[in-house]
Amino acid sequence: LTVWLVGAGPGDPELLTVRAAAVLARADVVVHDALVGSGVLDLAPARAERIDVGKRPGAPVPQGDINELLVELARRHDTVVRLKGGDPYVFGRGGEEALALLEANVAFEVIPGISAAFAAPLTAGVPVTHRGVSASVTVLTGHRRHGEPEPDWAALSMLIVHGGTVVVLMGVGQRAVIAAELMGHGVQAQTTVAITAHATTRRQHVMRCRLDQLAATAIETPAVITIGAVAALDLRPRRPPAG
């Protein structure tokens, strides 16, 4: 095995899986996104090379370049860890990297991670499904690339109207459009929205608003926006955790 596509989880290093932490601890080189925090990167050996493909003056590294980099690194190292925020296959573009590795005949394995799509609502005290309230959860991203189609606002709105939960990743910049489209397709203006910024990190910050207040609500990024009846629940423990 040479390349490991590893989900780093939502931020907190203790939310890596046991297997991910073990593989990271023996990495020769770690190729990571901007969203992967230093606490997670510290789990790699000090000697391991760290390559940040998320940050760059101007723009992130193009996906094709990352794919080529992984193939190239696999020729030189025993354990290449491609570390991705959340889960590699949930808006992580891991599928594109797996395809490139398959085509190059490079051995690889994929380790799932805790997606912020579920963990961010959880930290806001929101169960994405709840008996008698929500029987489905839909995850989408607010960040579309040029030429990609609009989300199916009519279908998403139908789901919310019937109690379903919609979770939007990377949606802060599009929050005015999201709110307008959903309300335009029948979602009530007073539907609760729960917002978790910097989920599971020390900077974690939870807010709630009505859907018609979302556009005017100031939100730090990265943030996860949870829309639907469950967002009105707040199951956060009242007593502070003892540590």
Added chain:
Amino acid sequence: LTVWLVGAGPGDPELLTVRAAAVLARADVVVHDALVGSGVLDLAPARAERIDVGKRPGAPVPQGDINELLVELARRHDTVVRLKGGDPYVFGRGGEEALALLEANVAFEVIPGISAAFAAPLTAGVPVTHRGVSASVTVLTGHRRHGEPEPDWAALSMLIVHGGTVVVLMGVGQRAVIAAELMGHGVQAQTTVAITAHATTRRQHVMRCRLDQLAATAIETPAVITIGAVAALDLRPRRPPAG
């Protein structure tokens, strides 16, 4: 902290989070579902009491009884671990338990887990989102309780027709209905379905079929059914993992 609602992940003990494994290792009592395997339970101390609330002659323990049990155990033990397959808040009924603990003023914390909703497709080589193919993923359960409404088949079908992914947990018994409803609402009969039984365990078994073959396909339980264009991808590594 007394009660921990802990996601046990999809089956493989190495897919617990680091934090979940640490809390389990110091549990005084573990209250677990039938879906939590022995490999995971072995992470608890030998001295810890294990209470299986998933199996019983006839039927599982009613949710209200589980809620009461957790409140009662919290009065007698320092570390009560409520261990749930997957993630506590993704079709895990963890929200109901959190509500009961809040109402009883019992301190608790929730630790997310890897949901089979994402991990089962991953083990089938399916990325639930993939650039240019799927920009959303919807998770629902085929197991509805008496009196609960039907899934919104029209909305789900619209999402699939536009490339979205639908993942059905506990849907084996309802697979004929699921296929008929989706095809009746415009999903093409030749849409690929990927099925993962016993995901991430030694008994793991992956199958693919067309939507119109789903009803006639024999499937072991538990299984996760992934429907949509991404299911036609198969990104499983061709070389066997070296271990």
